[in-house]
Ligand SMILES: Nc1ncnc2c1ncn2[C@@H]1O[C@H](COP(=O)(O)OP(=O)(O)OP(=O)(O)O)[C@@H](O)[C@H]1O
């Protein structure tokens with residue numbers, strides 16, 4: 001592929017004591033790609049994201065972004081380089097309104113209050129939430145909170161956005177709207193790495209899929225190849241009825257238990 005290499009994870013690992021949460025994972029993402037990460041609960045998907053964006057330091061391996069090794073850079077430095085992300089368990093500042101939440105991201109590049117406000121407003125408008133700017137984050141619905149997470153990531157002016165289950169708990173209409181938003185952002189030049197349990201989303205919105213199982217990358221390919229792969233089905237079930245469903249079986253989302 002000739003597109004610019006944005007992210008290059010070279011054999012990254014994260015061990016928590018004896019638990020190998022992520023084991024020697026190699027992953028490349030090029031500009032303009034949409035790559036999905038799937039795998040059963042506890043497979044290491046979120047831990048991998050934390051290694052990529054700097055919430056965790058790797059036990060082994062290197063994370064390179066834009067050709068630079070970023071292992072030692074804290075999350076805000078990686079964000080400034082162009083890594084935006086959302087968190088699986090959204091943590092908006094509930095006492096602040098939607099606009100203020102997005103402004104926090106905008107401040108990363110610009111300390112001016114008025115410019116950060118303008119930038120945040122433009123981002124809220126882009127995600128269809130301008131009318132909710134003054135709403136306290138704690139009063140937003142689940143789907144609005146998820147969108148706010150995306151807006152917070154966008155306010156960082158990222159080159160690449162890592163989304164950790166931003167569709168979890170949304171109904172079909174909300175998922176469709178979310179895909180439309182992400183497609184639009186992709187058309188505008190954004191690159192995506194997404195963790196997603198909803199197979200419809202994976203099929204509709206991935207150039208490439210990688211599968212993690214017990215910390216290891218066990219398969220990589222097109223959505224169709226991956227979702228029909230006996231090895232992948234076995235990783236989830238040991239027997240397969242994965243192809244026709246819309247949810248990966250035996251997986252559950254953390255949001256559902258809140
Ligand atoms: N900070 C931590 N300390 C110890 N163990 C951890 C820590 N974070 C994650 N783990 C463990 O690492 C493994 C991978 O967890 P991770 O959250 O990355 O999985 P996941 O694929 O994102 O799962 P899910 O689909 O449920 O979100 C799990 O066994 C988890 O309990």
Ligand SMILES: [Mg+2]
Pocket residue numbers: 045046047088
């Ligand atoms: Mg997770």
